[in-house]
Amino acid sequence: MDDFLQTYGFLIATMLQAGLLGLSLYFPLQAGQLSLASPGFYAVGGYAAAILLTNPAFAGLRDTLGNGMFPLTWLAGAVLGGLLGVVVGVPALRLRGIYLALATIAFVEILRVVALNLTVTGGAVGIFGIPQAFGFQDRWQYIFLFLPLLLLTLLFARQLERSRVGRALRAIREDELAADAMGVPPTQYKVLAFVIGAVLAGLVGAMSAPFLNTWNAKQGTFDASITILAAVLIGGSRNIWGPVVGGALLAAVPEVLRFLADWRLVINGLVLVVASLYLPQGIVGALERLGRPRPPQRPTPAPVSAAEVKS
Amino acid sequence: MEFSQFVQSLLNGLAIGSVYAIFALGYTLVFSILGIINFAHGAVFTLGAYFTYTLVVGEFSNNGLLKGVALFPGGSPLSGNPLTFALATLLGAAGAGLIAVLIERLAFRPMRSRGADPLLALVSSLGVALVIVNLIQLLVGAEIYNFPSDAYGETPPALSFTLGGKIVIIRTVQVIIFAVSLVMLAVLGYVIGRTKIGKALRAVAENPTTASLLGISVDRFIVITFFLSGFVGGLAGTLVGTAFGVAGPYFGVTYGLKGLAVIVLGGLGSIPGAVLGGLVIGLAEAFVPAEYSAYKDAVAFALLFVILLVRPQGLLGRAAIQKV
Numbered sequence: 001m002d003d004f005l006q007t008y009g010f011l012i013a014t015m016l017q018a019g020l021l022g023l024s025l026y027f028p029l030q031a032g033q034l035s036l037a038s039p040g041f042y043a044v045g046g047y048a049a050a051i052l053l054t055n056p057a058f059a060g061l062r063d064t065l066g067n068g069m070f071p072l073t074w075l076a077g078a079v080l081g082g083l084l085g086v087v088v089g090v091p092a093l094r095l096r097g098i099y100l101a102l103a104t105i106a107f108v109e110i111l112r113v114v115a116l117n118l119t120v121t122g123g124a125v126g127i128f129g130i131p132q133a134f135g136f137q138d139r140w141q142y143i144f145l146f147l148p149l150l151l152l153t154l155l156f157a158r159q160l161e162r163s164r165v166g167r168a169l170r171a172i173r174e175d176e177l178a179a180d181a182m183g184v185p186p187t188q189y190k191v192l193a194f195v196i197g198a199v200l201a202g203l204v205g206a207m208s209a210p211f212l213n214t215w216n217a218k219q220g221t222f223d224a225s226i227t228i229l230a231a232v233l234i235g236g237s238r239n240i241w242g243p244v245v246g247g248a249l250l251a252a253v254p255e256v257l258r259f260l261a262d263w264r265l266v267i268n269g270l271v272l273v274v275a276s277l278y279l280p281q282g283i284v285g286a287l288e289r290l291g292r293p294r295p296p297q298r299p300t301p302a303p304v305s306a307a308e309v310k311s
Numbered sequence: 312m313e314f315s316q317f318v319q320s321l322l323n324g325l326a327i328g329s330v331y332a333i334f335a336l337g338y339t340l341v342f343s344i345l346g347i348i349n350f351a352h353g354a355v356f357t358l359g360a361y362f363t364y365t366l367v368v369g370e371f372s373n374n375g376l377l378k379g380v381a382l383f384p385g386g387s388p389l390s391g392n393p394l395t396f397a398l399a400t401l402l403g404a405a406g407a408g409l410i411a412v413l414i415e416r417l418a419f420r421p422m423r424s425r426g427a428d429p430l431l432a433l434v435s436s437l438g439v440a441l442v443i444v445n446l447i448q449l450l451v452g453a454e455i456y457n458f459p460s461d462a463y464g465e466t467p468p469a470l471s472f473t474l475g476g477k478i479v480i481i482r483t484v485q486v487i488i489f490a491v492s493l494v495m496l497a498v499l500g501y502v503i504g505r506t507k508i509g510k511a512l513r514a515v516a517e518n519p520t521t522a523s524l525l526g527i528s529v530d531r532f533i534v535i536t537f538f539l540s541g542f543v544g545g546l547a548g549t550l551v552g553t554a555f556g557v558a559g560p561y562f563g564v565t566y567g568l569k570g571l572a573v574i575v576l577g578g579l580g581s582i583p584g585a586v587l588g589g590l591v592i593g594l595a596e597a598f599v600p601a602e603y604s605a606y607k608d609a610v611a612f613a614l615l616f617v618i619l620l621v622r623p624q625g626l627l628g629r630a631a632i633q634k635v
Contacts, residue, residue, distance in 0.1 A: 034430065091620050098348065102575050103619045106612035109568060113609035222568055226350075230434045265445040272438025276431040277421050
């Protein structure tokens with residue numbers, strides 16, 4: 001077991017982390033909102049943790065709190081993510097479909113440039129030498145953080161889906177105007193879903209800063225946005241397991257393909273192309289279909305799309 | 312700001328803005344026809360620069376699988392002369408156009424025939440971008456290539472004059488960029504606005520089903536659109552490559568993102584909008600004061616964010632009609 005964890009533990013932790021990030025994008029998507037802002041909140045959460053854990057200004061606090069410092073960084077990451085989520089979400093969620101996606105890309109890029117130029121974020125070099133959480137000796141031990149968080153998030157997501165709020169979110173996803181007419185205020189619910197995603201991404205960022213040991217502007221980039229979106233779409237965007245499966249899978253692909261050496265990034269790209277061509281419902285969606293003996297389905301309206309913007 | 316500096320910034324902004332404009336045209340053409348954003352457009356931009364470089368230099372010196380393979384025995388016939396360089400640029404752009412057609416065939420068409428979610432097209436095109444960028448890196452190396460300095464021939468500054476005791480310099484490359492972009496815009500404007508092909512393109516953009524009922528081969532016009540899109544994208548790549556002298560595998564990434572800001576600023580799917588958006592962003596960047604130049608790359612996105620909040624349809628876009 002020990003050998004196994006030494007070899008694959010880091011990969012498993014990475015897969016869990018990617019699944020969590022996928023879920024952070026899934027929440028707004030539940031309300032039909034395609035937001036690519038997750039890496040921005042993730043980066044901010046990570047910076048908050050990295051600064052709290054390394055900046056001399058907080059040395060006294062660290063001495064007093066000891067290991068209690070780590071939960072504090074999680075709180076900081078989650079709160080910062082949430083606050084930023086409100087600040088960005090309230091104006092941005094007036095936009096729909098591809099416009100919202102582009103606005104959130106702009107948000108992520110602006111954050112990246114700012115992070116590259118501030119002193120407190122360490123500029124282009126970033127922040128390094130971040131102490132390991134709770135004095136972990138091995139990177140695989142982060143499974144102890146990511147796995148419980150993932151389980152909690154899944155539980156939360158399931159409860160949310162079954163609740164009144166979850167039904168409201170689904171109603172907004174299927175038809176915002178109709179939901180509005182039925183007395184479901186779309187803006188409040190959309191912001192709520194967006195902020196839940198932001199809190200989760202901030203929290204994951206705060207846990208990931210010690211995990212990765214260094215934190216820099218590369219953590220929150222457009223590429224990251226797309227990787228996460230790809231994970232959600234490839235896993236399946238209509239079921240809580242989709243983002244988890246997709247995230248874990250995309251995190252594992254480069255490792256599994258390591259034997260291909262230089263070709264693996266090319267193959268990685270091909271995987272994205274092939275998966276989006278042949279698994280339009282995502283892996284979980286495809287499995288669901290296999291399991292069900294073809295129920296008579298009402299044609300589901302396509303999720304928010306660029307085509308809709310044009311009409 | 313001194314007047315001479317103002318004039319200099321204005322000219323710099325116009326030159327780079329015109330490249331943004333023709334690059335963004337490629338995005339907006341595809342969007343107006345298919346309603347998707349082709350994220351591989353930045354990679355096509357990079358490819359354009361590489362194709363032209365290959366034609367002019369004919370050999371790769373960096374570490375890659377193609378290192379030392381000479382394309383032309385006895386040196387490239389297309390080097391060292393502004394006229395042949397222009398030819399190489401056109402061929403390079405055409406090559407980029409063919410790649411764009413290939414991308415459509417492999418990554419978009421299979422999806423279109425099944426009526427898949429346009430979001431998946433986004434992921435698919437991103438996969439294509441990954442493939443292209445990493446193939447470039449594998450084949451010709453990750454390091455930067457410099458365009459030969461005499462690409463346009465030995466050229467003195469096109470114009471330099473003194474304004475209030477300061478020298479204002481306009482580089483020949485800037486004039487060329489600006490002129491080529493204007494010509495390209497005029498040609499495209501003519502093709503789309505006045506010719507039969509353009510009419511058919513607009514019909515397909517308006518409503519593919521009706522267009523096909525009217526006897527327009529939708530698939531063929533989508534191929535034409537992708538070729539045009541790749542052509543202007545690749546041309547922009549070469550122009551930027553020669554203006555700054557360099558091209559590396561990740562050369563197109565920033566342009567790919569800025570191009571998005573350009574088309575949204577101008578209005579998604581609007582051709583005059585892409586031009587206006589390109590010029591606005593080029594000028595806005597040129598006027599960032601030197602002490603804040605580190606934030607220059609955020610200007611386009613700040614503008615994008617603001618315009619989305621104030622006027623989501625963009626400067627020249629039509630307001631989307633809400634479906635009831």
